Amino acid sequence: MSRYLKIAMVLVVPSLLLASGGDAEAAQKYFELTGRHTDLAPRIFNFVLLAGLLYYLLATPLKNFLKSRSDSIAKELEEIEAKREASRDAKIKAQQDLESAKLKAVDIVSDAKAELALIK
Numbered sequence: 001m002s003r004y005l006k007i008a009m010v011l012v013v014p015s016l017l018l019a020s021g022g023d024a025e026a027a028q029k030y031f032e033l034t035g036r037h038t039d040l041a042p043r044i045f046n047f048v049l050l051a052g053l054l055y056y057l058l059a060t061p062l063k064n065f066l067k068s069r070s071d072s073i074a075k076e077l078e079e080i081e082a083k084r085e086a087s088r089d090a091k092i093k094a095q096q097d098l099e100s101a102k103l104k105a106v107d108i109v110s111d112a113k114a115e116l117a118l119i120k
Contacts, residue, residue, distance in 0.1 A: 014030075
């Protein structure tokens, strides 16, 4: 039998038997034997104990992990912003170089036309 089928049988069969109704005395005996009608306080205590223990053991490492993660993300964002600024500055410089090259090209063309006129 597969593991999942066994787990399903253990979890589902008792609830199906209780849900089938019929004998209220049998249900009362089941609750008395298992203690499921009076075990709310111990369950709450166990949950609070487990939650407190998990908080005690995992709070500091989790806080440290999240802090280091947020610091690394902030550092990456700063690096990306610096690269963005550098590329923006490079773009501005390239545009200025392009404008000066256009002016130089116009000068060269006008010089070439003047030389052509002299040669003719």
